[in-house]
Amino acid sequence: MFSVTPEEFQSNWKPKFFVIFAGQALSLFGSGLVQFALVWYLTQQTGSATILATATLVAMLPQIFLGPFVGALVDRWNRRLMMIAADGAIALATLVLAGLFWAGWVQVWHIYVILLIRSLGGTFHWPAMSASTALMVPKEHLARVAGMQQTLHGLVSMVAPPTGAVLLGLMTTQGVLAIDVVTAVFAILPLVWIAIPQPVRLQEEQGGQRTSYWQDLKEGFTYVAAWPGLLGILVMAVLINFLLTPTSSLMPLLVTKHFGLGALELGLTDTLWGVGMIAGGALLGVWGGFRRRIVTTLLGIIGIGIGIVMTGLAPANLFWLALVGMAVAGLMGPIANGPLHAILQATVRPEMQGRVMSLINSAAIAMTPLSLAVAGPVSDAVGIRTWYVFGGVFCLLMGVAAFFVPAIMNVENNHSSTPTLEPSVPTASVLD
Template sequence: MMSVTIDERSNWKRPFFIIWIGQAFSIVGSILVQFALVWWLTRETGSATVLATATIFSMLPGIFIGPFSGALVDRWNRKTIMLVADSLIALMTAGLVLVFWMGQAQVWHVLVVMLVRALGGTFHFPAMQASTSLMVPEKHLSRVAGLNQALNGVLNIAAPPLGAFLMSLLPIYQVLAIDIVTAAIAVGTLAFIHIPQPKRRPEGVLTPQALWGDVREGFRYLAHWPGMLILLGMATLVNLLMSPAFSLMPLMITRVFKGEAMHLGVMNSAEGLGVILGGLALSVWGGFKRKVHTSMAGLVGMGLGVILLGSAPAQMFGVALLGIGIAGFMNPITNGPLFALLQAKIAPEMQGRVFNLVGALASAASPLGLMLAAPVADYLGIRFWFWIAGVSCLVMAGVALSIPAVVHLEDVSGAPRSEGRSALAVQD
């Protein structure tokens, strides 16, 4: 065991980006699988209920299992967790490949695989995020977050058309098999890279009571950081209002702009292009000195973009494209610094729990927001919800910047890491 300062690791880029590239391949495979399975369900059933069920299956693990899997991430070796999660997801996909190849695939097969893949994600995501904070110097965390946002933007634009193209050329089991190859790349790049582990107190036997105690400890940890708790509460509220707005985008296209599927595709591309450019801008710029200032500036910009989108005249579709492009650009400016702040200020041995608690709140907010948005949009018009979502961003940014505990969150004494030093103990 040894104490290290991450800034002293002159070669941190090589091991981190080897893993990062491997995970990028894995994400490509995951998006292709998701596209292929959703399209198969659509083609085979034509049922909105089945598609809604598939969405729920993909969200349930994050809501109900996330807090507990986060506690396990903080107990176990994070590299091992990522290896097992990637391997398990690939194994489930391989089973589905076999079922499709035999011509025996049924809806429940697909739903079970989607559930297990989502379950694997509840372990993999916090393990990767927590590992990033142990491999990347704090001053570069915002840039890495920007790269992650840009990568997601690129893949969200490129992968669905690629999936559609592959589905037109290949049987579905061959498309699914691509995910096995990309998972193998991710596992191969990860297997030979050392990932530091946080110093942990001696853990007793893992029992349900001990696991629940770990989860409660995560809640208590956040409760003792008022600024962090307030910031996460605001982020959850914004997500509750913003997520339905983008889910209602198809109705915005048809009801307001009298558009077709092509218009929706162009709208999604404009958003994705904005995310790419915003992520690249953040990776080069790095943000303001205070991450909270960067994030709130992004939130204001995102709110203005959504308001512009909701206010675009029916005959001026280009204005709507500009609005969603601005919102997309500001998305990584908003979220990237928040992730960097969590990675920099949350104790390494607590990050698994905290990241999954945040994820559980976000996942739970989305369906609740949809339940609220649907009747509001039907009664008051689809534009009204976009205005609500946009104004909420402006209000939340103003409130956050008026609360000293939030503004000075990075100044909290005893933070796990600060520039140029570390009290972090890692295990080989």
């Protein structure tokens, strides 16, 4: 297999990276179409909230429970081949499901299985792509690239559902699924022809023996635990996801019960949030953020908190204020997430990034079912707006407080002094 060093790739990185980026963008759009098509099918065929909730949970399980374990594999295996295999597995699973639809044999459990396989593929693909980006893109451009990625996600979240609805009016469900297979091919082809840099493992650099998988897994946990700034970021990510995830699920009730409005206004909240996200990603892509990326991230977190508080405090006769709040929250999302992602890509050792990215992502996603389970009863007891106000204020205060935590503020500066971790004997406690 051909290989390339980070320095060789970065000498002319833009044409190669953006060809890969374009392929991944098409695949992401195809995935958005599949998500809409399957949710619509389950809604039309079953009308069951339990089935829809189960489908959502099934899609989360691999990321929650397998993420940290997959991260160690991402750092051991060839990341380019891993992305090709992940995209290929997702495409093959989708093709099988399209065949089941075409034959008229599809059952709900078939959809669950395919969702599980697609999620498993994504669990491998995301950390591999994220860690590879850190080696393909010069450090000074990482925040801008992260802004472009945030803009892409915002566009897909806005464009894919209505496009899926139009396509379902023109063709069958299997036709929509087939489109996703084609977009996956466009994602795979650049990866086949473009060499992607691979990290040099520290032990190999020092002439040591290759460590075992279980040693690598333990090293990932130890690496995060031994770095106070990184650990602080992990705690913040978990708390923010716990507090803000329910705001999306509670929005239909806020619009109907508090504002006394309907589906059109509910759609406007999603639209304004998406427009804000696109604008925030575009702003970050052009601006790049402050020189100290952590400052940009913390200001973004504060801005998200302000937007959520505005939404929760809006009186029943001032729905426009809630729309402004959602737009502000959407705008500040990329401002918070983009630089944070760039910090991790620029400061975490390249051969550790799969483990660190997967661990943080899994911990954050794991809060989703827990927060939804808590937010429902709490909102029923004290009011829907209370969760918005409390969550937004806590998010705002956490962003302000982080400015006074030296470990977090210096997270970009002290990575070189992070202790070098020697290979250790794996213990059962790693799996607990």
